[in-house]
Amino acid sequence: MNRDEATTVIAQGLRGIAPEADLDEVRSDKPLQDELDLDSMDFLNLMVAIAESTGIEIPERDYPKVDTLDGLVAYLVDAS
Amino acid sequence: MPSLGADMDSGTLLEWKVAVGDTVAKGDIVAVVDTEKSDIEVETFHAGVITELLVEEGTEVEVGTPLAVIDDGAAPAPPAETHPEPEPAVEPTPEPEPEPAAEPAPQAGDAAERPPVVHSPIVRHLAEERGIDLSTVQGTGPGGAVTRRDLDAVAAPADRPAASTAASAPTTTPPRPTEDGSRVRSSPLARRRADELGVDLGSVTGSGPDGAVTIADVEAAAGELPTTPAPASPAPAPTPPPEEAATDRSATVRAATGRLMARSKREIPHYYLSTTIDLHDALEWLERTNRDRPVTERILPAALLLRAVVVALGDQPRLNGSWVDDELRTADRVDLGVGVALRGGGLIAPVIPAADTLGLVETMDALRGLVGRARSGRLKGSDLGEASVTVTNLGDQGVESVYGVIAPPQVAVVGFGAIGERPWAVEGMLTVRRVVTATLSADHRATDGHEGARFLSTLDQLLHEPDRLSEGTPS
Numbered sequence: 265m266n267r268d269e270a271t272t273v274i275a276q277g278l279r280g281i282a283p284e285a286d287l288d289e290v291r292s293d294k295p296l297q298d299e300l301d302l303d304s305m306d307f308l309n310l311m312v313a314i315a316e317s318t319g320i321e322i323p324e325r326d327y328p329k330v331d332t333l334d335g336l337v338a339y340l341v342d343a344s
Numbered sequence: 345m346p347s348l349g350a351d352m353d354s355g356t357l358l359e360w361k362v363a364v365g366d367t368v369a370k371g372d373i374v375a376v377v378d379t380e381k382s383d384i385e386v387e388t389f390h391a392g393v394i395t396e397l398l399v400e401e402g403t404e405v406e407v408g409t410p411l412a413v414i415d416d417g418a419a420p421a422p423p424a425e426t427h428p429e430p431e432p433a434v435e436p437t438p439e440p441e442p443e444p445a446a447e448p449a450p451q452a453g454d455a456a457e458r459p460p461v462v463h464s465p466i467v468r469h470l471a472e473e474r475g476i477d478l479s480t481v482q483g484t485g486p487g488g489a490v491t492r493r494d495l496d497a498v499a500a501p502a503d504r505p506a507a508s509t510a511a512s513a514p515t516t517t518p519p520r521p522t523e524d525g526s527r528v529r530s531s532p533l534a535r536r537r538a539d540e541l542g543v544d545l546g547s548v549t550g551s552g553p554d555g556a557v558t559i560a561d562v563e564a565a566a567g568e569l570p571t572t573p574a575p576a577s578p579a580p581a582p583t584p585p586p587e588e589a590a591t592d593r594s595a596t597v598r599a600a601t602g603r604l605m606a607r608s609k610r611e612i613p614h615y616y617l618s619t620t621i622d623l624h625d626a627l628e629w630l631e632r633t634n635r636d637r638p639v640t641e642r643i644l645p646a647a648l649l650l651r652a653v654v655v656a657l658g659d660q661p662r663l664n665g666s667w668v669d670d671e672l673r674t675a676d677r678v679d680l681g682v683g684v685a686l687r688g689g690g691l692i693a694p695v696i697p698a699a700d701t702l703g704l705v706e707t708m709d710a711l712r713g714l715v716g717r718a719r720s721g722r723l724k725g726s727d728l729g730e731a732s733v734t735v736t737n738l739g740d741q742g743v744e745s746v747y748g749v750i751a752p753p754q755v756a757v758v759g760f761g762a763i764g765e766r767p768w769a770v771e772g773m774l775t776v777r778r779v780v781t782a783t784l785s786a787d788h789r790a791t792d793g794h795e796g797a798r799f800l801s802t803l804d805q806l807l808h809e810p811d812r813l814s815e816g817t818p819s
Contacts, residue, residue, distance in 0.1 A: 282687065301687070304644050305715050315639045324634050324642070 265318070265344035270337045277313030281306045292333040299333070320344065345399075347407045348377065348384050348728045353491045355379050356404040357411065366394045368414065373724070375411060385717075385724045392416035407491070468669070597690040605749050612667075613788040616747050619800045620781045621807050622768060627778055629810035645763060647708035649780070651813045653735055653758050654678050654699045654707075656802040662791050663784075663799055664733045666753035672790040677701070681731030681751065682711065684718040693734050693751060694718050694727040704814045737761070745781040755787040756796075758803075 265273070271287060278285045282300050290299045297307055315321045320343045322330055330336040345355050356378040362368060373385045374394075392414040399411050471478050471490070483490040550561055626648055634642045657664045657678055665674035680699035685691055694717070696702070696710045717723045734757045737746040744764070748757030761781040768777035782803055784796045806812060 284687070303685070304646060305712065308639075308642060308644060308712075309716075311639050311642075321639045324631055 265341055267337055267341055270340035270344075271333075273314060273317055273340060274310070274333070274336060276317065277310050280313070281309050287333065290333050292337075295331050296333050296336065297331070314340070318344065345377070345405050345407050345409045345411060346386060346725050348379050348386075348725050354404050354406045355384075357399045357401055358383060359401055360397055361385075362394050362397075362412075364394050364397060368392065368394060376722070377725075383721050383723075384728060385722055386411075387725055388414065390414050390416060594688065594690050597686075597692065601691060604751055608749050608752050612750050612752060614750060614785050615788045615793055615796065616783065616785050617793060617796045617800055618745055618747075618781055618783040619804060620766075620779050621804045622770075623763060623778045623780055623807060626807045626810045626813075627763075633814070641705070643704060643708045644711070646760075647704060647711050648807075648810065648813060649760050649782075650680065650682070650696075650699070650711060650735055651702075651704050651707045652803050652806045653733075654680060654702075655806055655813060656799055657733060658700070659802050660791075660795055660799040662795060663756040663786060665755055665790070666730075666732065667755050667787055667790055668753050672755060675732035677732070679729060679732045681734030681754070682714060683734060683736035683748070684715050685737075686719060692718055692723075693731065693736070694723055695729045695731045697726060697729055733758070735760070745783050747783050748785045750785055750787055755790040757785045759783040759785070 275285075275287050278287075278300070282302060285300050290296065296302065300306075302310070311322055318340065320340060322339065322343075326339065330339045345357075348355065357375055358378045359376040360374070361376065362372075362374045368374060368388050369391045370389060371387050374388045375386045377384050377386050393416075394412055395415045396413040397411070398413065399405055399409065405411075468478065471481075478490050481490045481494050483494055623645070627645060630643060630645060630648055637643070661674050662672060664678055665672055667673075677698045678700040680696045681693040682696060683691055683693045694714050696707070696714060699707065699710070702710060714723075714727060717727060731751070731754060733754055734748065734751055736748040736757055736759045737743075742762050745761040746759035748759045750757050759782070761783075763778055763780045765776050766779045768775055768779065770777070782800055784800055786796050
């Protein structure tokens with residue numbers, strides 16, 4: 265998976281969680297939860313959506329690595 | 345039409361999820377109903393075959409109106425008219441069920457056999473406030489119970505349409521009196537727009553339901569839009585057009601919240617306590633537990649906190665109940681209200697019924713389902729029962745503590761701030777720990793600070809023994 269594909273996966277995952285979210289507007293080096301006003305349930309649902317579409321299960325201990333859009337994209341690229 | 349909340353008098357049937365001839369099982373979603381707060385999925389309490397749909401989509405009907413006929417095969421279906429008594433959700437055809445489901449409504453029978461009419465706490469309160477003797481009011485609710493609308497009809501002068509809850513809701517811009525002293529019907533949005541445009545609502549002719557002033561009326565009056573012909577006299581319309589309903593949804597949630605909170609602060613002598621709890625043990629335990637679970641089955645700290653509240657309430661049952669008729673009625677189970685922040689604003693508190701029968705995993709499942717349904721605007725009827733206690737702000741808002749306002753007739757609300765790292769003294773050494781500030785707002789008529797303090801202390805202890813929280817059901 266390249267960066268564009270990873271970004272698409274994230275955008276699709278967010279559709280059911282934060283339908284108004286526009287990843288182009290997100291500051292990609294800032295905490296994603298703050299940028300998109302996601303609470304812990306939303307974030308968990310994003311992890312579930314990503315796992316369902318890619319098979320990549322991000323363990324909780326890796327959450328610090330994926331707390332920004334840049335980090336999450338890089339993680340998915342590395343993991344695929 | 346089931347009652348989906350204490351202040352609901354009627355609902356609009358938006359959509360049938362079943363058709364004549366369909367076989368339904370108990371708990372199946374049969375319809376979607378639009379209420380003031382949300383679109384609600386209505387479940388059937390009876391199994392059988394749908395033989396008739398009595399209410400068309402788009403129709404607003406009073407609570408207690410039969411919506412459909414279900415044939416359970418036990419007896420030939422009598423015509424619906426022979427069942428004028430209100431039934432929960434969906435009308436079963438044969439004899440009254442032994443189990444009257446979630447919304448108890450009196451069954452068929454002679455008037456003499458009817459149990460005493462039970463009025464809702466809100467209605468009793470309103471009647472008292474307005475000096476109305478309930479026994480003199482003709483009730484149109486379930487079992488002849490007096491509804492808010494009935495009360496409004498009694499209280500209102502003949503020339504005033506019965507005030508809907510939304511129209512009479514207190515908002516930042518109070519409705520202005522008209523010449524005859526009655527209040528102008530208008531949506532909260534219309535009032536806000538009127539305020540912005542400097543329009544006197546009393547001078548505007550309403551074209552909405554029951555002559556309500558709409559945004560379009562306000563804008564027309566302000567000369568912003570070409571004037572649309574408004575009916576000369578208030579003509580009751582059955583329901584507002586869908587687009588208006590959608591626009592007004594967040595405003596009605598706002599208004600409903602405002603009404604309830606104003607009443608709470610008027611009536612309930614709150615007392616407030618707080619304690620900061622070290623979550624080190626609990627979160628380490630949770631992280632170990634989640635390591636072995638697939639992502640779809642991970643448990644959030646929020647579920648652990650909810651579970652701890654439920655278990656701690658077992659030791660302090662007087663915080664779990666309602667204040668009705670000047671006395672505390674403790675509940676025999678925990679119907680846990682959970683404050684859920686909605687995207688785009690607004691807060692609703694749907695309910696996890698009988699949360700004290702759920703283990704930790706089941707509590708997480710219930711929470712996930714509830715939040716998902718609340719945020720998608722598709723709560724089920726069973727999500728909107730009466731809570732016996734509420735927990736608020738699990739929404740990661742980043743604040744350290746939250747002191748909730750009690751939702752009457754409940755007697756307590758537990759609040760959790762954000763979980764965050766703080767310097768913390770452990771065995772004489774300074775370290776960094778993840779902590780949460782738990783608060784209790786409680787009704788001083790029902791409990792005093794001593795009981796409240798013991799509750800928070802139990803909560804603290806439980807969160808240091810997370811194994812106790814993972815056990816199936818509390819004793």
